Amino acid sequence: MREFTLQMPHSVNAGSASKAAAKAASLFPLAVNALIFEAGGRRLIDRLDLTLSAAGTTILMGPNGAGKSLLLRLLHGLILPSDGTISWGGKQPDRDIQRRQALVFQKPVLLRRSVTDNIDFVLRLHGQADAERRQELLARVGLLELAHQPARRLSGGEQQRLALARALATRPEVLLLDEPTSSLDPASVLMIEQIVRETAARGVKVIFVTHDIGQARRLADDVVFLHRGSVAEHAPAAAFFSNPSSSVARDFLAGRIIL
Template sequence: MRDAVTNIVELDALRQDAGDPADARALGLRNVSLAVGGKTLIEDMSLALSVDGITMIMGPNGAGKSMLLKLAHGLIAPDKGSVTWGGEPLNDAGRRAQAMVFQKPVLLRRSVAANVDFALKARGIRDAARRNDLLDHVGLLGHARQPARLLSGGEQQRLALARALALKPRVMLLDEPTASLDPASVLKIESIVAEAHAAGTRIIFVTHDPGQAGRLADDIVFVHRGRVHEHGPADMFLSRPDTAQARDFLQGRIVV
């Protein structure tokens, strides 16, 4: 993988024609509620995120973290309340300024290179050099002709990141992208995410790992039972959480 400065310059160049104002990276949820199958998953949730930084979403299983990302990305519409980006309701232009990476990558039954080509074509781009730059950036250029589904778990997730970066996102939403990966793969993905942020991409990242939050996060949103219980600077949350639920979570105890 090439040095970080070169990668940052290249990522910034990929973002230049996104065409969205910087404040479009600011997320707002106001009194958002969502029920699925009669079960309330998000309840009267309000949240405001600034235009910059790496925000980690943390909380116990079933707290509503993944659902929060899906609402923010427009994959699901709330039953009540509003989701805004840059003070405006989420629309097609807002969605095009975002990219989402799931915990389990959904890869096409094609080569590694063809998976990135598909993402580029979605933006009307046919550019083998750009595709190769993206694959080189995530350390997969040597696997370009290999079937994507034969990659290891960590490699598949790096390919998912390459496809997301191909969309030149202003905002990248990541739903536990390093879950169940080995430590070396985790660090590689964290490095790619940190470089994307350094190039100006807003990062919103779900994690269960306090260590990962300590390495990456500027601020942390703690979600429990479909509500935001805490939101503040990462160092303060990790060292001095305000609520008993957050303290239990950080200490590995069952959260009630």
């Protein structure tokens, strides 16, 4: 395993965090109404209603096939709903709103370039290509020492941190993460969680998909529990974990098999 250093700022600048939060607030509330998504003759998202505020980290949780990743893609505009509406701060999703968000995929998609070039590609797109910003991002995810390595030669955890750094390079107001730690070792998981926590502290709204209960407990401010393409429960984290109101969430938290 490679040696690396993870450089986290000791404290996030309160002024810049509140500024970022205020900017992100214009995209909220996120209102999803009667959302339906059908594919191959199957209804995968079924009249889903959801309202999210700009504050904190929202965890999308649920068993496999509940529609978590699908919902994330619909929110980001990668796929279009069959019916229903999504509105960000009262506005219909468009290219501008999509550019204010960043999505990290479950399996990191990295360009066939070096670590540095992967970051520079996104920085250039956003017209902010400068070495200092790149170094800051790489330091933030602990990849400074691997800056000139080919991205595809990195370990799984390093690749996911690079994908996260690239997402952060867009200065997103909303960070969407689709099970970014699903196939990583515990050390990598903790590192990514730390970066996510620090990003949320900077005022970025985080929507994080996971079916790992422990991870949800560590990160969540509120939890949206999905079951069969609908919201079974949406509650603040403390209430959800101490006293879930839906039977499917209770079964899930108790480790019982949900059909």
